[in-house]
Amino acid sequence: MHKFLPLALGTAALAACQTVPPRQVIELTEQEAGGYAFAKAHCAGCHAITANATSPNPESPPFEAVVNTKGLTARTLETFLRDSHNFPGQMAFEVDPKKVDDLTAYMLTLKRADYRPPI
Ligand code: HEC
Numbered sequence: 001m002h003k004f005l006p007l008a009l010g011t012a013a014l015a016a017c018q019t020v021p022p023r024q025v026i027e028l029t030e031q032e033a034g035g036y037a038f039a040k041a042h043c044a045g046c047h048a049i050t051a052n053a054t055s056p057n058p059e060s061p062p063f064e065a066v067v068n069t070k071g072l073t074a075r076t077l078e079t080f081l082r083d084s085h086n087f088p089g090q091m092a093f094e095v096d097p098k099k100v101d102d103l104t105a106y107m108l109t110l111k112r113a114d115y116r117p118p119i
Contacts, residue, residue, distance in 0.1 A: 028109065035106025038099045039063070046090065051110055059090070067107050068115040078104045 028036065039049045048055040048062035055062050067077065078100055085094040095103065 029105070031102050032106045032109055035099070035102035035104070038096075038103055039106060042095070051112075057090075063107050064110045064112075064115065065117060067111045068117075074104055074108060077107060 036049070039047075043049055043063070044056070046055060046057035046060040047066075048060075048064065051064050053062060053064075066072070081095050081100045081103060082097060084091050086092075
């Protein structure tokens with residue numbers, strides 16, 4: 001059973017409440033900003049989507065931790081996001097395929113050479 005995100009609704013809401021994340025105002029490209037807005041609308045309920053933040057749902061890894069996982073590349077992240085509906089549990093939903101590139105681009109802005117996990 002797939003649970004689809006309310007994409008049409010989401011897109012309308014995005015336009016209305018699009019803001020940029022605190023530390024990256026200047027650095028974000030249009031695509032990354034689009035990914036941020038999408039994440040804010042669809043992922044932020046569970047995941048911390050900005051740097052140095054705590055996930056509202058403790059079972060959800062902060063995006064910063066996700067992208068700084070060893071071995072993660074744009075390709076592996078994209079593949080995960082495209083196939084997320086195949087995963088069990090809370091991530092068993094579909095991400096709008098048109099948004100995957102934006103989302104990936106945004107998430108990768110959180111990659112840091114000097115990243116250290118909080119614990
Ligand atoms: C209802 C809560 C919820 C929402 C909404 C949610 N996630 Fe998750 N996500 C989780 C949980 C819980 C996990 C870890 C365990 C699991 O896979 O179920 C997870 C895991 C992940 C992982 C894998 C982390 C890893 O290292 O294995 C990624 C990537 C991810 N989420 C991205 C997203 C993106 C992108 C969105 C928005 C489009 C999103 N999530 C929305 C709950 C959520």
